[in-house]
Amino acid sequence: MLTLVKLELEKLLRAKSFYLSFVVLIGFVALMLWGFYTYAARKTGGQAVEQFKYTYESKQYFNGLTFALYSLLFSFTLLLPIFVSMSAGSQIAGEARAGTLRMICTRPISRSSLILSKFLVTAFHAGLLLAFFIALNLIVGLIFVGWGNLELYPGPLNLVDAPGKIMRDDALMRFGYAVLSGTWALLVIAAIALLCSVVFDSPAQAIVMTIAVYLALYIIGRVEFFEHLQPYFFTTDMDFWRDVFKPEIPWQSLWHYACLCGAYTTGLLLVTVVIFERKDIVT
Amino acid sequence: MWVKLVLLLLFCLMILGAAHFAQPRESETAGSAVKVGTSLRLLTWNIGYAELEDDTRAHDKDLPAVADVILRQDPDAVALQEMTGNSQLNILLGLLHGKYRGAIAQQGKGDRFEAVLVKDARAKFFPIALGASYAVGASFQPREDKEEVLLLSAHADAFNAAHRRTYTEALVDWAQARAQSAEVFIAGDFNFELKAANQTNLYTDNLKHDSESYSHILRNFRDLGRGGGDTAINDRRIDYIFGPSAFEQLGRVEVLRDAAVGRMDHWPLLVEVGL
Numbered sequence: 001m002l003t004l005v006k007l008e009l010e011k012l013l014r015a016k017s018f019y020l021s022f023v024v025l026i027g028f029v030a031l032m033l034w035g036f037y038t039y040a041a042r043k044t045g046g047q048a049v050e051q052f053k054y055t056y057e058s059k060q061y062f063n064g065l066t067f068a069l070y071s072l073l074f075s076f077t078l079l080l081p082i083f084v085s086m087s088a089g090s091q092i093a094g095e096a097r098a099g100t101l102r103m104i105c106t107r108p109i110s111r112s113s114l115i116l117s118k119f120l121v122t123a124f125h126a127g128l129l130l131a132f133f134i135a136l137n138l139i140v141g142l143i144f145v146g147w148g149n150l151e152l153y154p155g156p157l158n159l160v161d162a163p164g165k166i167m168r169d170d171a172l173m174r175f176g177y178a179v180l181s182g183t184w185a186l187l188v189i190a191a192i193a194l195l196c197s198v199v200f201d202s203p204a205q206a207i208v209m210t211i212a213v214y215l216a217l218y219i220i221g222r223v224e225f226f227e228h229l230q231p232y233f234f235t236t237d238m239d240f241w242r243d244v245f246k247p248e249i250p251w252q253s254l255w256h257y258a259c260l261c262g263a264y265t266t267g268l269l270l271v272t273v274v275i276f277e278r279k280d281i282v283t
Numbered sequence: 284m285w286v287k288l289v290l291l292l293l294f295c296l297m298i299l300g301a302a303h304f305a306q307p308r309e310s311e312t313a314g315s316a317v318k319v320g321t322s323l324r325l326l327t328w329n330i331g332y333a334e335l336e337d338d339t340r341a342h343d344k345d346l347p348a349v350a351d352v353i354l355r356q357d358p359d360a361v362a363l364q365e366m367t368g369n370s371q372l373n374i375l376l377g378l379l380h381g382k383y384r385g386a387i388a389q390q391g392k393g394d395r396f397e398a399v400l401v402k403d404a405r406a407k408f409f410p411i412a413l414g415a416s417y418a419v420g421a422s423f424q425p426r427e428d429k430e431e432v433l434l435l436s437a438h439a440d441a442f443n444a445a446h447r448r449t450y451t452e453a454l455v456d457w458a459q460a461r462a463q464s465a466e467v468f469i470a471g472d473f474n475f476e477l478k479a480a481n482q483t484n485l486y487t488d489n490l491k492h493d494s495e496s497y498s499h500i501l502r503n504f505r506d507l508g509r510g511g512g513d514t515a516i517n518d519r520r521i522d523y524i525f526g527p528s529a530f531e532q533l534g535r536v537e538v539l540r541d542a543a544v545g546r547m548d549h550w551p552l553l554v555e556v557g558l
Contacts, residue, residue: 053452054499112286155477155494156486161509163498224517252304259300266294273287
């Protein structure tokens with residue numbers, strides 16, 4: 001099993017798409033920095049002060065931690081799932097497309113071990129991507145925006161229902177928690193993509209199908225027509241990862257949704273293994 | 284085989300974990316309201332109609348039902364919004380059998396008025412000018428030995444978040460200036476849209492304006508009705524009663540969801556605080 005994981009890891013590190021995901025994230029952080037910088041300048045400048053007497057958007061509010069939080073929350077919903085889908089969706093379908101799947105399956109390894117090793121490597125990629133993205137945001141935020149406490153207000157980001165504050169050191173710890181909770185949430189998408197990768201022989205098809213399912217549920221979950229269906233979508237359960245940024249972490253709710261995401265992930269993996277074991281590999 | 288068994292075991296563990304950590308249902312968590320000694324009971328209600336109607340202001344035919352709710356709940360003071368004017372207030376006061384006195388706000392740019400009703404016969408009423416808009420307030424003494432109370436009835440713009448923000452800033456400034464000499468309560472329909480999930484964008488100016496407004500009020504006041512839940516159709520909590528942040532004794536907080544009649548789109552919010 002360990003050898004398998006090592007081999008899969010080598011394949012991952014050789015893939016161009018692996019590095020592409022990091023490059024895109026760097027580009028996103030640069031864009032966020034530009035937007036945040038200009039917005040902060042506008043909102044703490046003369047015009048904003050003239051129009052309204054009171055605001056929380058002071059120079060103290062616009063700090064590196066706020067920048068990192070906004071950047072992370074904006075990207076997590078739509079950007080990171082794409083890279084996770086790409087990584088997981090090409091695992092089996094990519095081998096099939098390259099014509100190497102039959103050869104791999106002739107080796108004296110079980111198909112279930114192969115699936116598991118590919119999933120572990122995908123999980124490693126998702127975790128690394130998130131850790132890199134958070135670290136990059138914090139470093140860029142520290143250098144270009146400055147340090148301070150993390151102030152939270154109701155409305156934007158939908159994190160709190162009353163103004164709250166997380167002290168700097170605690171906030172940094174929360175970003176560490178977010179690497180774990182965020183990766184755990186992204187594994188649901190990884191499991192769907194791996195299932196699609198087994199079902200479809202084309203990696204593009206597997207990736208597009210995964211993103212389509214994710215986006216469809218995400219969009220439907222935000223339309224009030226389907227409000228009563230929202231609790232049954234995995235996209236709703238995945239949102240638990242953000243709870244680590246609440247001033248008081250709701251641990252019970254966090255564990256509940258983490259377990260639900262875990263159930264989705266393990267259930268989908270089980271289905272993937274069963275399908276893959278019965279699949280007639282003709283490529 | 285072992286991979287499948289491990290996955291099956293993990294799947295079962297996750298399901299069990301999810302069940303174990305599930306939050307108790309609302310009915311199990313909602314305990315009985317804390318009993319407060321000498322209490323002050325306030326009610327706020329936008330008695331206007333939903334946007335789809337020709338006239339979205341309060342309708343005369345609904346006033347008996349409004350009066351019935353007030354008489355049954357017996358609040359010390361009531362803040363009402365979207366009334367048509369003085370004649371409607373007089374009808375309502377008549378239906379309340381002289382138990383309450385009241386006043387209506389001055390007319391601003393709009394065609395609807397805020398009103399305030401108080402049980403105390405010695406209550407004083409005053410208009411509050413907030414730029415181009417108006418609110419109305421009442422000062423009264425709920426109990427002989429207790430401090431004077433000010434209740435403001437307010438209604439912020441339904442369509443423009445920036446207007447809501449300037450209105451709220453002016454209202455809070457006005458209230459803050461009087462908070463030293465009396466216990467000030469602000470009640471009304473503020474139309475704050477604070478649920479980011481309801482917005483199509485991740486970050487909008489409207490959302491930020493409402494966030495700024497609400498956060499500004501909370502700098503000096505406490506949101507007493509938070510535990511009551513949504514106050515209007517479409518899962519919106521847009522009616523509020525704010526009180527002094529030093530208040531610790533909060534009793535009954537309830538949104539009276541069976542009170543709306545006709546095409547009303549708001550429910551009354553009732554809050555009881557210890558004096």
